[in-house]
Amino acid sequence: MSGRPYILAETNWESLKNAAFEVAVLPWGATEAHNFHLPYATDNIEADALAAEAARQAWEKGGKVVVLPTIPYGVNTGQPDIYLDINLNPSTQMSILSDVITVLNRQGIHKLVIFNSHGGNDFKPLVRELGLKFPEMFICISFWPQTMDRAKFFQEGGDHAEEMETSLLLHLRPELVLPREKWGDGSSKSFKIKAFSEGWVWAERKWSQVSADTGIGNPKYATREKGEAFFMAVSEKMGQLFLELCKADIDDLYT
């Protein structure tokens, strides 16, 4: 028995001493309440599983991709009063990223995908700054919930512990999902000032004032089958991206 060769945490020095990966994938989640019924590690479970399946598909087509261990804490600055939501400040994320990229850059893995699994993580300004600091690196950010038209898979919208996330967890870790009668309805409040819902002005939401059960979006139509279908669709699309990045020449990216 040996581990999957594209999952760093499962492989070994015997396999890696002469390895040469093209692309590193860094999944990044969060540790936070997900309505009443989903585990605090929901974003990490999703990131682990999706990144691994996407990497498997790319690997089997010849892509030299390696998935790094998932960073389990994310930005939860809007939830200081929600018990044991563990916040990592953006400045801490900058330090972690900078250290990880220093290793990759030194060792000649010049393509990095930050595989984001949590809406509060905002890597764009960090990646702009890191791009200046590490000019040989190509750093990109993917946010998997945006890969597909979710309306083709799910009836209800939302963005936290909703029908989509509940379906995914029913597929990935059903033993960690509380029974249906425990599920909150995920109803949430919006800003009274209309400009915020129009999207041209933004402020962080004070989560505990917006949602009573911490969810945003009703999970009631969630099923394992929907979760499996969405999981397969997202991982296939991500796997294709990983493969294309493996083959890409980062000095010749534009057409």
Ligand SMILES: [Zn+2]
């Ligand atoms: Zn989540």
